[in-house]
Amino acid sequence: MRHPINIVIATDKFKGSLTAQEASVSISNGLKRGVSSVLSLDEIKILQIPLADGGEGFLSVAGRNGFYKRREAEIIDPLGRTIKSHYLLSEKDPVAVIEMALASGLGLLEKEEYNPVEATSFGFGQLILHAIKDGVSEIIAGIGGSATNDGGTGMLQALGYTFRDKSGEVICGEEDQFMSGSLLSKIFSIDDSGAERALKRVRITVACDVDNPLLGADGATYVYAKQKGADESDLIKLEAGMRNFAEVSERHLGFNSCFLCDSSSYVGYDFSDFPGSGAAGGVGYALRSFLKADLIPGWRVAATLANVEEAIAKADLIISGEGRLDKQTLSGKLVEGISILANRYRKPCWVYCGENNLSEEELKVARISKVFEISPNAKNLNDSISRAKQLLEKISAESATFLSELQSNRQTN
Numbered sequence: 001m002r003h004p005i006n007i008v009i010a011t012d013k014f015k016g017s018l019t020a021q022e023a024s025v026s027i028s029n030g031l032k033r034g035v036s037s038v039l040s041l042d043e044i045k046i047l048q049i050p051l052a053d054g055g056e057g058f059l060s061v062a063g064r065n066g067f068y069k070r071r072e073a074e075i076i077d078p079l080g081r082t083i084k085s086h087y088l089l090s091e092k093d094p095v096a097v098i099e100m101a102l103a104s105g106l107g108l109l110e111k112e113e114y115n116p117v118e119a120t121s122f123g124f125g126q127l128i129l130h131a132i133k134d135g136v137s138e139i140i141a142g143i144g145g146s147a148t149n150d151g152g153t154g155m156l157q158a159l160g161y162t163f164r165d166k167s168g169e170v171i172c173g174e175e176d177q178f179m180s181g182s183l184l185s186k187i188f189s190i191d192d193s194g195a196e197r198a199l200k201r202v203r204i205t206v207a208c209d210v211d212n213p214l215l216g217a218d219g220a221t222y223v224y225a226k227q228k229g230a231d232e233s234d235l236i237k238l239e240a241g242m243r244n245f246a247e248v249s250e251r252h253l254g255f256n257s258c259f260l261c262d263s264s265s266y267v268g269y270d271f272s273d274f275p276g277s278g279a280a281g282g283v284g285y286a287l288r289s290f291l292k293a294d295l296i297p298g299w300r301v302a303a304t305l306a307n308v309e310e311a312i313a314k315a316d317l318i319i320s321g322e323g324r325l326d327k328q329t330l331s332g333k334l335v336e337g338i339s340i341l342a343n344r345y346r347k348p349c350w351v352y353c354g355e356n357n358l359s360e361e362e363l364k365v366a367r368i369s370k371v372f373e374i375s376p377n378a379k380n381l382n383d384s385i386s387r388a389k390q391l392l393e394k395i396s397a398e399s400a401t402f403l404s405e406l407q408s409n410r411q412t413n
Contacts, residue, residue, distance in 0.1 A: 030396025152286025
């Protein structure tokens with residue numbers, strides 16, 4: 001009897017249609033259905049590891065890998081409405097995992113409510129504060145899927161930071177006022193005298209789903225604010241506000257008034273170009289600059305939580321996937337990360353997607369062996385989304401014909 005092909009399915013969600021777990025099941029079912037025409041079913045062995053790169057589904061990854069204690073908290077959503085959210089605690093260690101999308105995410109809003117000019121990250125800050133008061137010494141935060149473009153000022157406000165205008169007046173001095181993108185241009189000074197002192201004892205690791213800088217053509221505003229609801233005039237105002245906030249922040253840190261900044265090598269450093277600073281509408285920048293957080297590619301954090309690298313090292317074929325392959329895929333997204341790990345162990349990497357917008361050359365550079373996409377099998381985008389489960393299983397079954405080729409190569413080698 002031939003040795004079975006060990007397959008690891010480490011896929012992301014298919015945004016708007018399938019969770020990572022649903023996508024994994026569809027691919028697995030399709031391969032099992034299709035393999036019967038080329039190999040026997042016992043010649044493949046499939047391990048499903050649904051993942052997330054820091055956005056929606058990140059908490060589910062933690063929940064399947066040792067973070068079983070659920071903590072609920074009453075916070076505000078991106079538009080200031082009271083909601084109930086939650087985070088997870090480790091069974092063994094004082095570590096919390098927080099998903100920003102469950103506090104300040106687009107998924108909490110109707111499409112017509114998208115408004116990055118007024119959206120706030122305050123609720124995300126409330127979750128961080130709640131976890132700190134829970135006694136944790138480490139926080140792992142996934143910051144993908146945000147609705148905000150406030151530079152993380154809402155989050156900082158929730159943690160006790162105060163922002164003042166040129167006249168020295170507190171911006172958002174009332175209890176029901178929250179920092180947002182529309183207020184960034186008003187910031188003249190930052191006061192951290194009221195910041196939560198327990199932040200000093202908490203290590204924060206941030207799972208970034210992108211590696212963009214804070215400012216410029218590749219920054220938070222110009223790359224992502226449109227998909228959050230901004231129009232052309234909004235982009236200009238938001239970018240100007242973000243630039244002002246970065247300048248004021250650099251001045252604030254440079255005066256060594258940041259209570260977390262004990263190291264002289266840290267003081268005054270401009271983190272606006274730091275990879276991931278542009279994540280979550282600038283929340284990555286605020287976390288790095290003010291809270292000394294480590295910004296790490298989200299796929300790497302999720303892969304570590306789920307022991308993916310160990311599984312890949314033992315596998316013969318690696319499969320990943322997401323809704324759309326495009327330029328953003330190659331900017332720190334999960335599919336790129338999985339292909340990096342697959343290549344490290346010289347394993348072929350197949351990718352399944354709703355639509356592929358990458359060229360053959362880009363796929364070659366990313367070292368993706370094969371791509372299978374849903375769109376050629378669908379009537380249009382709506383059909384592709386509504387029948388995603390069925391169509392993903394179909395293309396997975398069709399792709400199984402290549403498993404015989406893989407098996408033959410293994411036998412030869």
